[in-house]
Amino acid sequence: MKWIPCSGRSRRDTKNKKNSSSRKKNGVIVNQKPLDQTKPTSERLRDDYPFHVRGGSKNGGSGSITAQTFTFRELATATKHFRSECLLGEGGFGRVYKGYMESTNQVVAIKQLNRNGLQGNREFLVEVLMLSLLHHPNLVNLIGYCADGDQRLLVYEYMPLGSLEDHLLEISPGKKRLDWNTRMKIAAGAAKGLEHLHDKASPPVIYRDLKCSNILLGEGYHPKLSDFGLAKLGPVGDNTHVSTRVMGTYGYCAPEYAMTGQLTLKSDVYSFGVVLLEIITGRKAIDNSKATAEQNLVAWVRDP
Ligand SMILES: Nc1ncnc2c1ncn2[C@@H]1O[C@H](COP(=O)(O)OP(=O)(O)OP(=O)(O)O)[C@@H](O)[C@H]1O
Ligand SMILES: [Mg+2]
Secondary structure (H helix, E strand, O other), rough: OOOOOOOOOOOOOOOOOOOOOOEEEEEEEEEEOOOOOOOHHHHHHHHOOOOOOOOOOOOOOOOOOEEEEOOOOOOOOHOOOOOHEEEEEEEEEEEEEEEOOOOOEEEEEEEEEEEOHHHHHHHHHHHHHHHHHHOOOOOEEEEEEOOOOOOOOEEEEEEOOHHHHHHHOOOOOOOOOOOOOHHHHHHHHHHHHHHHHHEEEOOOEEEEOOOOHHHEEEEOOOEEEOOOOOOEEOOOOOOEEEEEOOOOOOOOOOOOHHHOEEOHHHHHHHHHHHHHHHHHHHHOEEEEOOHHHHHEHHHHHOOO
């Protein structure tokens, strides 16, 4: 499923790319700060997202950027020059390849960002910052990144069982269905990852993109949340919400956020509820191949 603004436009919509700081469009608050290209990546990130994690550095949050930098040549070598046999999948951000880093003797997943401008670059920076500062057994580990010229790539730990979507919703023939205990284990692990973002990080982090394709599975179906390019810092002080452009994936987006652009931690809790329904029913959040009354999972569950 592609990453799209909940309002229905493609997330690669270029119409809203002007470098203004805050404006209104189609009733939705658009809030995009221009990137300060004069500063190094890590400094820009820390200026924009100054936060720490409660519970000491072991649990993540020493404040230092731990991700390594790689050259494009290193990553091209690791993926046999992005050969199709190394392709793991493709999302709205770009293609993901399996790679082997000879220097560290590590199998990795390398996401190559589509080269189409500022919006993608911002998501890239947010992803590097978030995953560099947030460490938890239920959040995917970012090993490093590459920002050579106009190339933007992210290097993650390789998750051998792919995404929850691959096991739950789009099962290839001959693949075993997940048993109930495994489903519950995955749901509990995803909830722990979300709890870390909401309750341990300070200020809290709103994930904004919780869905089955972003829950990656390791050995023994150990789940980890991935894709933090849309993540936002949550409200601080007396504020109840942050106002932002409505982004996310149709079917998972909380209706009040989609209507008002007012983002709260509860927006993630709504998405978690949709994922839980998918885990329990084995149905997709939105399935256009079904009869009209059954296409939207939440509506169908409310009034089957
Ligand atoms: N670290 C990883 N290890 C193994 N496979 C991965 C990893 N990251 C991504 N993948 C695979 O690549 C596919 C595409 O991932 P990607 O995050 O680009 O898109 P998506 O989540 O499917 O869609 P969207 O862009 O809308 O979030 C995933 O479904 C998964 O199968
Ligand atoms: Mg993803």
